[in-house]
Amino acid sequence: MSRHEGVSCDSCLKSNFNGRRYKCLICYDYDLCADCYEEGVTSTRHLVEHPMQCILTRSDIELYFGGEMLTSDQPQSFTCPYCKKMGFSDATLLEHVSAEHTETSLEVVCPVCAGLPGGDPNLVTDDFAGHLTLEHRQGPRELISFLISFSKHLRIFHYL
């Protein structure tokens, strides 16, 4: 999968685009292509201050991480939907949110669900810390099965 199938940029309306995709963690179902993100586009609901999660396509993940991805535990880095800090894994994001954002009940889109292959791209929760604990504490299952199929794919590749 080299394109974001079924996703269109909410600014330039380009659909099934390639490359990085940015998903707003505040606005429901608001995605931008890399070009629009870099231009800092806004809309009546979307503000440039909104935290956004960078989502890679499967082929980009393979391209960026290659075989190293098998030893790294996080192919994606997550953005905190409350303070825009980037570079969290699902585990460090949970630590961060439970340490820094326990008082907030703002509805946000889960960046972990959004970033996972096969995850729910628009999972909105007003209890993000609870959601992380419940759904992502054990490590994302989708990701693990993705890694397993990816390593099988690599092995086949080696035998050729």
Ligand SMILES: [Zn+2]
């Ligand atoms: Zn665009």
Ligand SMILES: [Zn+2]
């Ligand atoms: Zn937004």
Ligand SMILES: [Zn+2]
């Ligand atoms: Zn934060």
Ligand SMILES: [Zn+2]
């Ligand atoms: Zn989630």
